[in-house]
Amino acid sequence: MTGNTRPLRADARRNRAKVLQTAYEVFAAEGLAVPIDEIARRAGVGAGTVYRHFPTKEALYQAIVVDRVEHLVGQARELAATTGPGEAFFAFFDLMTSAGATDKGLVDALAGEGFDIEAVMPEHEQAFKDAMRDLLMRAQAVGAVRADVTVADVKTLMVGCQAMQRYGGDAAPERVLEVVREGLRPAR
Amino acid sequence: MTGNTRPLRADARRNRAKVLQTAYEVFAAEGLAVPIDEIARRAGVGAGTVYRHFPTKEALYQAIVVDRVEHLVGQARELAATTGPGEAFFAFFDLMTSAGATDKGLVDALAGEGFDIEAVMPEHEQAFKDAMRDLLMRAQAVGAVRADVTVADVKTLMVGCQAMQRYGGDAAPERVLEVVREGLRPAR
DNA sequence: TACTATACGGAACGTGCGCCCCGTTTTGCC
DNA sequence: GGCAAAACGGGGCGCACGTTCCGTATAGTA
Numbered sequence: 275m276t277g278n279t280r281p282l283r284a285d286a287r288r289n290r291a292k293v294l295q296t297a298y299e300v301f302a303a304e305g306l307a308v309p310i311d312e313i314a315r316r317a318g319v320g321a322g323t324v325y326r327h328f329p330t331k332e333a334l335y336q337a338i339v340v341d342r343v344e345h346l347v348g349q350a351r352e353l354a355a356t357t358g359p360g361e362a363f364f365a366f367f368d369l370m371t372s373a374g375a376t377d378k379g380l381v382d383a384l385a386g387e388g389f390d391i392e393a394v395m396p397e398h399e400q401a402f403k404d405a406m407r408d409l410l411m412r413a414q415a416v417g418a419v420r421a422d423v424t425v426a427d428v429k430t431l432m433v434g435c436q437a438m439q440r441y442g443g444d445a446a447p448e449r450v451l452e453v454v455r456e457g458l459r460p461a462r
Numbered sequence: 463m464t465g466n467t468r469p470l471r472a473d474a475r476r477n478r479a480k481v482l483q484t485a486y487e488v489f490a491a492e493g494l495a496v497p498i499d500e501i502a503r504r505a506g507v508g509a510g511t512v513y514r515h516f517p518t519k520e521a522l523y524q525a526i527v528v529d530r531v532e533h534l535v536g537q538a539r540e541l542a543a544t545t546g547p548g549e550a551f552f553a554f555f556d557l558m559t560s561a562g563a564t565d566k567g568l569v570d571a572l573a574g575e576g577f578d579i580e581a582v583m584p585e586h587e588q589a590f591k592d593a594m595r596d597l598l599m600r601a602q603a604v605g606a607v608r609a610d611v612t613v614a615d616v617k618t619l620m621v622g623c624q625a626m627q628r629y630g631g632d633a634a635p636e637r638v639l640e641v642v643r644e645g646l647r648p649a650r
Numbered sequence: 651t652a653c654t655a656t657a658c659g660g661a662a663c664g665t666g667c668g669c670c671c672c673g674t675t676t677t678g679c680c
Numbered sequence: 681g682g683c684a685a686a687a688c689g690g691g692g693c694g695c696a697c698g699t700t701c702c703g704t705a706t707a708g709t710a
Contacts, residue, residue: 283656283707309697311660320659325699385629423641426632431641433629438622441573444614453611453619457645471677471686497667499690508689513669 290327292317298338301379306335306386336394339383343391343398346373350405360418363409364455367432371451374436381436403429420460431458478515480505486526489567494523494574524582527571531579531586534561538593548606551597552643555620559639562624569624591617608648619646 282290296317300308310331314321328334349369353362374381384391392399406425413419435454439447470478484505488496498519502509516522537557541550562569572579580587594613601607623642627635 285707286657289658310699311697314659321698322659322700322702323657326657329699331698385625420641420644423637424633427634427637427641430626430629430631430633430638434622434626434638437573437625438618441618441621443618445612445618446615449611449615450618450622453608453615453645454642455645456608456649457641457643461644462650473676474687477688498669499667502689509668510670510672510689511687514687517669519668 302377305378306382347401347405354408359412359416363413370432371435375439384433490565493566494570535589535593542596547600547604551601558620559623563627572621
């Protein structure tokens with residue numbers, strides 16, 4: 275079904291990679307609001323070239339976000355396999371929040387309007403939730419996390435923390451995150 | 463210095479009020495991204511009329527947000543005066559978060575780019591912080607809130623919670639807020 | 651080297667929106 | 681009722697941005 279795309283010409287492959295790389299950096303630094311023309315300029319190509327490789331702006335950052343999410347899912351699985359339940363869960367929590375602090379585009383994509391992950395890449399969303407469910411249930415089983423929170427709750431909290439990281443102000447990110455982490459622990 | 467503005471004509475006063483009212487409702491329901499023309503249309507006036515009363519779109523929602531913030535500050539002071547320290551603090555927390563759930567425009571203004579409250583209405587920001595400092599310090603004094611968080615931390619957390627309220631997903635808002643509230647309590 | 655499919659770049663188009671202009675209407679005063 | 685000042689409204693301008701088009705350049709092939 276997936277049309278047999280024949281191999282790209284050398285310059286095409288090069289440009290595609292350059293665009294992806296540039297877009298990743300620019301979106302991470304400035305968020306999804308950056309114009310395509312700007313990305314094209316920084317990548318040293320014309321706007322038309324960007325659109326030949328990605329039919330739409332959304333398609334461009336989808337490609338990037340999917341990659342990012344896959345990477346995070348991989349890290350979640352690795353943590354689940356190599357670390358104790360409680361530790362693994364909170365390590366992943368830290369991973370997610372610091373990802374948000376670094377990558378403005380990711381936060382825009384996860385929290386922003388005009389981007390419904392579940393609609394656009396349901397399988398990745400599912401993989402993400404599955405990986406997180408694993409981490410969460412194990413952590414709850416050993417009493418490291420309060421028993422009543424769901425995967426959806428945790429996801430919302432993570433996205434919220436990413437947004438807070440970005441909010442700036444005079445707040446100390448460390449302390450703010452610590453509050454939420456502490457809140458996730460079982461009531462005493 | 464503040465130019466002596468003479469009294470508005472009757473129709474002007476009426477239109478101004480209608481615009482404010484409509485803008486308040488529309489911004490609350492849809493966020494700050496709504497075009498001015500739309501607000502003008504719903505208010506039953508021309509776009510020019512909106513701009514005569516508010517020189518810029520930003521000025522329009524500033525007027526609204528200032529009003530909203532003043533109201534919240536008033537509520538904070540009243541709580542501080544009439545309720546026990548711990549209760550008052552958390553009641554205000556709930557007030558803020560549910561304000562965010564109701565008012566999309568407020569969240570946009572507090573969290574969004576392109577709106578620096580401190581730059582635009584420093585005195586209100588100050589009043590807000592003062593009122594919150596009062597609530598926070600009293601709550602900390604009786605051990606209802608962990609001693610290490612600052613006013614800025616709490617503000618960030620509140621804004622973050624507002625954003626989460628709006629994020630939707632399958633998360634239960636109740637539970638998510640409970641996690642943060644719990645995290646604000648002293649370590650046990 | 652000659653030839654063609656492929657890819658390139660950037661000018662150009664359409665749209666949406668903030669904001670301004672100006673001919674028309676309304677208000678308040680004598 | 682008549683008049684000037686104040687206010688109105690909505691068409692229009694300028695700009696930004698996503699997307700498309702097409703004449704030109706280049707990679708791959710014989």
